[in-house]
Amino acid sequence: MSARIVVALVLLLCVGVAQDKAFMPFYGNAKCPIEGKDVNRKLFAEHEAQRIHVCSKDCRKKVDADLAANLAKAYPADKVVDVKNATCPCMPKAAKAEFSTVWQGHKVQFCCKKCLGRFPKQPARFLTMALNKDLVAVGNTKCPVMPEEDVEADMFILYKGKLIDLCCDSCVDDFDAAKHMKNLPAQKAPGQPGGTGGAPGTGTGGG
Ligand SMILES: [Zn+2]
Ligand SMILES: [Zn+2]
Ligand SMILES: [Zn+2]
Structure with a gap:
């Protein structure tokens, strides 16, 4: 009986992952460095362009006492994930180990000093590009949700293999593909002969 329920649950989870639902990736620490509880994703302190998420407003105050130590606790040095991205997330060039940085427990590499310097302006976006080499940044x-508004740095969602910039937090929740995708500029077809080969020929659903 219970085994059957487990199987049903696993199936449900798989279906959930397969869905093309828009989401904003979260790269923050899972546990509060003050109390060790699960963090509130909307509560954090910032230090060196990195977010230290906490579980409560009380911890939000306490974390300020030593930001550097709490940052180190939130993202332990021995648990850093080396993304090993072959391509620079800034531009289509080979990434080199000499131009790398560690941000919120992820080591990302770039093609040059200039790209490395750009990283702190939108770290989540660049990390997302580094982690998903096939992702297309629109x-x-x-903002497609509030078309009058300019997009904000590091405010975006992923939807069906596209990275879409937005203007604010609430648009992340309000994004509705059926309503808002049409507000995006038309994508230029990559139409380069012999470009990126090997992609399985699943139509890109145009028209
Ligand atoms: Zn806490
Ligand atoms: Zn570069
Ligand atoms: Zn907005």
Whole structure:
């Protein structure tokens, strides 16, 4: 009986993952460095362009006492994940180990000093690009949810293999593909002969 329930649950989870639902990736620490409880994703302190998530407003105050120590506790040095991205997340060039940085427990590498310097302006976006080499950044400058508004740095969602920039937090929750995808600029077809081969020929659903 219970085994059957477990199987049903696993199946449900698999279906959930397979769904093309828009989401914003979360790279923050899971446990509060003050109390060790699960963090509130909306509560955090910032230190050196990195977010230290905490579980409560009380911990949010306490974390300020030693930001550097709490940052180190939130992302232990011995648990850093080396992304080993072959391509620079800034531009289509080979990434080199000499231009690397560690951000919120992830080691990312870039093609040059300039790209490395750009990283702190939108770290989550660059990490996302480094982790998902097939992701296409739409590069929209206006928010598709509130089309009057300019997009904000490091505010984005992933939807069906696309990275879409947004103007604010609430648009992350409000994004509805059926309503808002049409507000994005038309994507130029990559139409380069012999470009990226080997992609399975699943139609890109145009028209
Ligand atoms: Zn806490
Ligand atoms: Zn570069
Ligand atoms: Zn917005």
